Amino acid sequence: MTKIFLMTISLATMQEAQAMLKALHTAASGMSAQETNVNTISNNIANVNTTGFKRGRTEIDDLTYETVQEAGARSSASTTYNVGTQVGSGARVSSVRKEFTNGAPQITNNPFDLMINGDGFFGVIMPNGELKFTRDGSFNVDAQGQLVNKQGYKIYPGFSFPPNTSTVSISEDGKMEAFTKGGATPTEVGQMPIFTFVNPVGLKSTGMNLYQISLSSGQPVQGIPGMDSAGAIMQGALEASNVSPMTEMTDLIRAQRAYEMNSKVMGVADQMMQTINNIR
Structure with a gap:
């Protein structure tokens, strides 16, 4: 009985570790996307006085999802799951779009x-x-x-x-x-x-x-x-350039906060993995 109990704990520990590893990769993808976003914003600000310059806008997509439970799958002989379970894997930059609105x-x-x-x-x-x-x-x-x-x-x-x-x-x-x-x-x-x-x-x-x-x-x-x-x-x-300094500064603050939150997620996931590793 003790052996089975320990094997159950070991299996659960491995599953938790895999989940934490996914969280690390997910948060890292978010940080990478925001890094590109900040690079785009910095280029916009650098060219605020460049004649005819058109600002860039970072466009971000979500990545693929792991489907744990399909919506509509059988929950019993006569019922189905009303809501599915999907776990996302992060975000990526899909494009940096030029905005060709006229400058003043x-x-x-x-x-x-x-x-x-x-x-x-x-x-x-x-x-x-x-x-x-x-x-x-x-x-x-x-x-x-x-x-x-x-x-x-x-x-x-x-x-x-x-x-x-x-x-x-x-x-x-x-x-x-x-x-x-x-x-x-x-x-x-x-x-x-x-x-x-x-x-x-x-x-x-x-x-x-x-x-x-x-x-x-x-x-x-x-x-x-x-x-x-x-x-x-x-x-x-x-x-003139179509860059608005106020818009860029607002976007920069948002990108910074998003980067910090993803960094916080990585720190929490790392601490949780450490807790799992300490289980004997």
């Missing part, structure tokens, strides 16, 4: 600073000929009179301003005219296109305020500024 306009009065009032993107030609996209319209001209971004990459499809340009006019539909010193009539430079995407959140961020197409984003659709949802162009203004 910042008036600069620089004729080459452009802002899109809508969903579109400017096209940027990389040195290898690849086309990337940006919401940062802080442009300028290089020594050859080419319209370029801050890194010196040409703006699609390529615009060349004549020498001795004194004034530049860019309309809402992207038509650019240059007035030269002593010239009576303006010179037409071209019309800037705007690109839209079926799924802009699928774009891949590559740094330097640039985005790259992906299988999820779909191919870019070239359009005229002001048409459909492409957005009109505002000259002499830049788009």
Whole structure:
């Protein structure tokens, strides 16, 4: 009888240890998810003054469940369980989503600073000929009179301003005219296109305020500024970041509390395992 009793205690102890081990893994997954959440928030705060920056939002999913008792299973010959028993295994980060809401306009009065009032993107030609996209319209001209971004990459499809340009006019539909010193009539430079995407959140961020197409984003659709949802162009203004410091600080506090609670769970589970190990 004593031997059977000890075997029963040993089996129960093993089951409790396994349950505590699950709690450790579950809490660890929660801490990992909140770590990514804090990293995303810190990146948002770091770019609060980055022109055209779009904040990221961490999206978290729950993991698989262990079904101990199915809902609707037989509890007796004539009754069934009304509620099942499922034990979760934690959480994981499913994605970090970009929020492409418009930022507030910042008036600069620089004729080459452009802002899109809508969903579109400017096209940027990389040195290898690849086309990337940006919401940062802080442009300028290089020594050859080419319209370029801050890194010196040409703006699609390529615009060349004549020498001795004194004034530049860019309309809402992207038509650019240059007035030269002593010239009576303006010179037409071209019309800037705007690109839209079926799924802009699928774009891949590559740094330097640039985005790259992906299988999820779909191919870019070239359009005229002001048409459909492409957005009109505002000259002499830049788009501010859409990061709200108050929102980020609130999210940061919530993430910190969640991390601390998961850490507390790990500590409690560890103490309970220690108690189980001390059973003789």
